[in-house]
Amino acid sequence: MQLRGTSRINERGHLEIGGCDTVELAEQFGTPLYVMDEQMIRSRMRAYVEAFRKTGLRFRVGYASKAFNTLAMCRLVAEEGLYLDVVSDGELYTALKAGFPPERIYFHGNNKTPEELDMGLEVGIGWFVVDNFTELSMLDARACKKGTIARILLRTTPGVEAHTHNYIQTGQEDSKFGFDLASGQVHKAVRLSLEAEGLEPDGFHCHIGSQIFEADGFRLAVRKLAKLAEDCRAAYGFRTRVLNIGGGFGIRYSGEDRPLPTEAYISAMAEEIRTGFAGVQPPEVWVEPGRSIVGEAGTTLYRIGTIKEVPGIRKYVAVDGGMNDNPRPALYQASYEAYLANRAKEPPSETVSVAGKLCETGDMLIWDLDLPRVESGDLLAVSCTGAYNYSMANNYNRLRRPAVVFVRDGRADLVVQRESLEDLIRNDRIPERMFSPEPME
Numbered sequence: 001m002q003l004r005g006t007s008r009i010n011e012r013g014h015l016e017i018g019g020c021d022t023v024e025l026a027e028q029f030g031t032p033l034y035v036m037d038e039q040m041i042r043s044r045m046r047a048y049v050e051a052f053r054k055t056g057l058r059f060r061v062g063y064a065s066k067a068f069n070t071l072a073m074c075r076l077v078a079e080e081g082l083y084l085d086v087v088s089d090g091e092l093y094t095a096l097k098a099g100f101p102p103e104r105i106y107f108h109g110n111n112k113t114p115e116e117l118d119m120g121l122e123v124g125i126g127w128f129v130v131d132n133f134t135e136l137s138m139l140d141a142r143a144c145k146k147g148t149i150a151r152i153l154l155r156t157t158p159g160v161e162a163h164t165h166n167y168i169q170t171g172q173e174d175s176k177f178g179f180d181l182a183s184g185q186v187h188k189a190v191r192l193s194l195e196a197e198g199l200e201p202d203g204f205h206c207h208i209g210s211q212i213f214e215a216d217g218f219r220l221a222v223r224k225l226a227k228l229a230e231d232c233r234a235a236y237g238f239r240t241r242v243l244n245i246g247g248g249f250g251i252r253y254s255g256e257d258r259p260l261p262t263e264a265y266i267s268a269m270a271e272e273i274r275t276g277f278a279g280v281q282p283p284e285v286w287v288e289p290g291r292s293i294v295g296e297a298g299t300t301l302y303r304i305g306t307i308k309e310v311p312g313i314r315k316y317v318a319v320d321g322g323m324n325d326n327p328r329p330a331l332y333q334a335s336y337e338a339y340l341a342n343r344a345k346e347p348p349s350e351t352v353s354v355a356g357k358l359c360e361t362g363d364m365l366i367w368d369l370d371l372p373r374v375e376s377g378d379l380l381a382v383s384c385t386g387a388y389n390y391s392m393a394n395n396y397n398r399l400r401r402p403a404v405v406f407v408r409d410g411r412a413d414l415v416v417q418r419e420s421l422e423d424l425i426r427n428d429r430i431p432e433r434m435f436s437p438e439p440m441e
């Protein structure tokens, strides 16, 4: 059992997070419940800032809010002084409602709608990360119409694709995101944005993948962008002020995962920046981690309900949530670790598989998990659910999305209320014609 952040096992043999007994949290807030270790989130953010400070480079750390975006989370990011990456009007709206300074927000996405561009311009966000030529001209036109100038980064597809354990160099990258580097698309984008009256290009962005465990892919991406920056300086006199290397830093979901320490990723990038910009002022370097800020700080508490044994084959224990609150196992075959929060000191004595409660055979959260003898009513804690769980949760089977609490120093604060049955039908309408007096056949 790996205890992360402020997690520990208390005298009662219960899992405790942020000084709060999880058995009590489950009683107070119900289950399923997302528990977020606030101190751990903050220290993950500070780890990036510290790692960059040591490099001596100018830098910015952004938080990719797609990983977990709520009012309280945006407020926390604001307090920590980070930038915020949003990809929709919904994420932007949440940030603004949380009082996040718009000038520290930047807008991603491969198909921002005209309304989203207008919203960003209206509230004065810091940057748009322009993804394609359609967006380039649309943003220019809309900025001109408003009599303003939009600062932009150009999203590039550098031809580096990183996966958990390795990276590949691709030629003409087949991706829906960004301007392709190999074919020269990005050069055309630089020229167009320099000519555009409503745009001010500040630099480049790339994102090479997610859950990455080595620095080589990031090194190569920096080398490619440094070369691009030099080519654009030589060709158009364009000075790259910002290089955003994206997110994707891996975390440890289970024993096999071996992420590098944050400092190792950042110092590797910094080395490439210094080499790539030798003799000239290096740009400000940005990263935008999501998963590695919140992933390991989240734990989901489930109540175990039914138990079914298929003799000689497998024992299924079912929890009161499933692929609606954590779609990652079903979507990506993601694996998770879990333990009994109410009997955390007991050694494992059986192997079970954890099923969700949804009407899908694929609704399995964990296969072959070693636990003490499980009983109905036990509390299961699944760790590392802070990223892409709440944010990807849905109402399949009309299940209600769980509540979220932030825990810290023995305090538990409800930051997202559990959905109610009423919430589920709030936006439903029955057409008037269905109220017709004629009897239904």
Ligand SMILES: Cc1ncc(COP(=O)(O)O)c(C=O)c1O
Binding pocket: 064, 067, 085, 108, 207, 209, 210, 211, 246, 247, 248, 249, 288, 289, 290, 291, 292, 387
């Ligand atoms: C453009 C961009 N930036 C940042 C991220 C965050 O990635 P991660 O959560 O793996 O750090 C993503 C998601 O993969 C992304 O698409």
Ligand SMILES: N[C@@H](CCCC[NH3+])C(=O)O
Binding pocket: 066, 210, 328, 387, 388
């Ligand atoms: N949602 C994915 C990652 C995609 C990140 C967005 N580019 C996950 O849960 O791992």
